[in-house]
Amino acid sequence: MRKVFSRAGIVALSLALSVPVFAGSAQAFDGPAAKNSWGCDNSSNRVNFSYTPGTVTTTVYYNNHCNYTVRAAARIEDHNGSVSHECFSIPAGKKSHIKFQQGASGFFIGIYKC
Template sequence: MMNSVSRVGMVALSIVLSIPVFSGSAQAFDGPASKNSWGCDDSSKRVNFSYHPGDVTTTVYYNNHCDYTVQAAADIKDHNGSLTHDCFSIPAGKKSHIKFQQGASGTFINIDKC
């Protein structure tokens, strides 16, 4: 039979174990998570993108299943409403990410073909 100290210890341990632990810095998200993809030329393979626009930066995750380098673009609108089409290359077979700096007053719009 457990004594009262053991029961209190078990309750405290169960509370501590139920609290989620987060590592790294906190990241604020403004908009919903988005995805985009398109097919490779003459193939059933695809290049895939996912991103979650943030306040100042947006990280775009990509996975290029194509057998060639794909040109993609980040569409970013600045505080004046001007849209930039920032092109970047994704090597064949590469899975990684790229970070875009849109600034506190900018808006990350979309990933599209360059």
């Protein structure tokens, strides 16, 4: 029978397998990427949102093409099923991001009009 691994190879493999899988950035795999947008009043412009729900936090990227401040709400469900709405304002013509903390047992539902 042929030797597949050397002793040093087996030690290296066992060390590699002992590193927790969650040591890296697991946020990208916590939920499906999502988008939402709606039109500005009296204009063909839009306000756009994109986000990938994470385990503990979710970063929402936005781009407001409206010529006025837009109010939006993040819907977050906690471990016991109650849903909260965190409203925030996006200045006219602003492109940036905002981070929401939902906790390890919470779930980020989405972005809606406030």
